[in-house]
Amino acid sequence: MNSIRRIRFHRFGDADVMQSDVVEPSGPDAGQILVAVRAASVNPVDYKIRTGKYPAVKNDRLPYSPGRDVSGTVVSCGAQATRFKPGDEVFGIVDIHGGGYSEQVVLDERAVAPKPATLDHVHAAAIPLAGQTAWQGLFRHGGLQAGQSVLIHGGSGGVGHFAVQFAKARGARVLTTVSSDNVGFARSLGADEVIDYKTQRFEDVASELDMVFDLIDGETRERSWPLLKKGGNLVSTLTAPSQDKARQHGVRATRYTVEADGTELAEIATLVRHGAVRPHLQRSFPLASAAEAMAAVETGHTVGKIVLTVT
Numbered sequence: 001m002n003s004i005r006r007i008r009f010h011r012f013g014d015a016d017v018m019q020s021d022v023v024e025p026s027g028p029d030a031g032q033i034l035v036a037v038r039a040a041s042v043n044p045v046d047y048k049i050r051t052g053k054y055p056a057v058k059n060d061r062l063p064y065s066p067g068r069d070v071s072g073t074v075v076s077c078g079a080q081a082t083r084f085k086p087g088d089e090v091f092g093i094v095d096i097h098g099g100g101y102s103e104q105v106v107l108d109e110r111a112v113a114p115k116p117a118t119l120d121h122v123h124a125a126a127i128p129l130a131g132q133t134a135w136q137g138l139f140r141h142g143g144l145q146a147g148q149s150v151l152i153h154g155g156s157g158g159v160g161h162f163a164v165q166f167a168k169a170r171g172a173r174v175l176t177t178v179s180s181d182n183v184g185f186a187r188s189l190g191a192d193e194v195i196d197y198k199t200q201r202f203e204d205v206a207s208e209l210d211m212v213f214d215l216i217d218g219e220t221r222e223r224s225w226p227l228l229k230k231g232g233n234l235v236s237t238l239t240a241p242s243q244d245k246a247r248q249h250g251v252r253a254t255r256y257t258v259e260a261d262g263t264e265l266a267e268i269a270t271l272v273r274h275g276a277v278r279p280h281l282q283r284s285f286p287l288a289s290a291a292e293a294m295a296a297v298e299t300g301h302t303v304g305k306i307v308l309t310v311t
């Protein structure tokens with residue numbers, strides 16, 4: 001069997017725990033496919049896991065290889081994996097066991113969709129986790145519909161820049177908060193109202209909202225409750241919102257974790273192919289510089305996505 005290179009850490013800690021290991025790739029189980037990774041994106045969850053503070057990954061998972069989404073080429077398919085064949089170009093979410101920062105990784109075939117032909121692997125890898133987080137927050141949990149209004153906090157980041165584009169493509173009115181440097185970027189994504197959170201109070205601009213999509217938490221969330229109309233919806237990717245506060249304001253409030261779904265990813269790929277949505281790449285790094293790439297995401301100031309190029 002061929003050995004492959006995989007970035008791993010053997011203990012939790014700072015960026016210096018990351019190391020490059022040579023390992024034997026595991027074969028795909030029945031419903032899985034083995035993918036030769038061409039590019040892998042870097043998500044905040046990667047550094048949260050690395051620090052040991054992410055509840056679903058504890059000592060029993062060490063050594064751990066980060067990387068929750070990839071784009072690449074199918075190498076082989078498990079006995080019951082029938083959707084793809086070797087040579088197909090695919091992208092998708094890797095399960096919580098990780099492994100995207102590698103030359104090869106296994107994925108559940110139901111988590112995968114054909115890569116949009118209009119994108120290279122580096123741009124395609126930017127989509128699965130951040131894109132599906134945006135999609136599920138807006139539509140599955142937020143129920144956002146055409147003609148409704150949504151305030152997206154953090155519209156310039158990985159999830160936020162997809163959320164702005166998806167909500168616009170659905171026909172919603174989109175307000176978003178970004179820092180001064182990213183006002184032009186958020187406008188280029190199609191946001192109707194771009195609020196510079198460094199110089200403006202979003203309460204002065206937003207009211208009677210159908211939905212708040214909270215990618216920031218803390219005081220940003222607390223200031224958002226009164227801006228929702230009765231029956232509105234606050235959806236967060238971070239801590240669970242207070243149900244008492246939701247009741248006080250007559251709104252619903254949810255926290256969710258993104259789920260892999262290849263069918264939904266194919267729907268997103270269609271929007272990308274038609275030019276309605278485009279991933280924005282801030283920067284790419286080679287796999288060997290994964291620690292540096294992760295440190296860049298850890299600053300919390302990513303514009304769009306940061307991606308590792310693998311082969």
Ligand SMILES: NC(=O)c1ccc[n+]([C@@H]2O[C@H](COP(=O)([O-])OP(=O)(O)OC[C@H]3O[C@@H](n4cnc5c(N)ncnc54)[C@H](OP(=O)(O)O)[C@@H]3O)[C@@H](O)[C@H]2O)c1
Nearest residue numbers: 044133154156157158159160177179237256257258301302
């Ligand atoms: N629950 C889940 O399944 C799930 C899935 C994906 C992500 N997440 C979480 O969701 C959060 C967002 O993820 P991401 O990938 O989009 O992160 P990201 O790419 O690091 O983006 C963070 C963005 O937030 C902006 N920002 C920081 N402070 C802000 C403020 N006060 N108001 C408005 N914008 C602000 C930053 O821009 P400036 O610095 O320019 O302001 C940056 O663009 C992360 O905490 C991540 O862990 C959860």
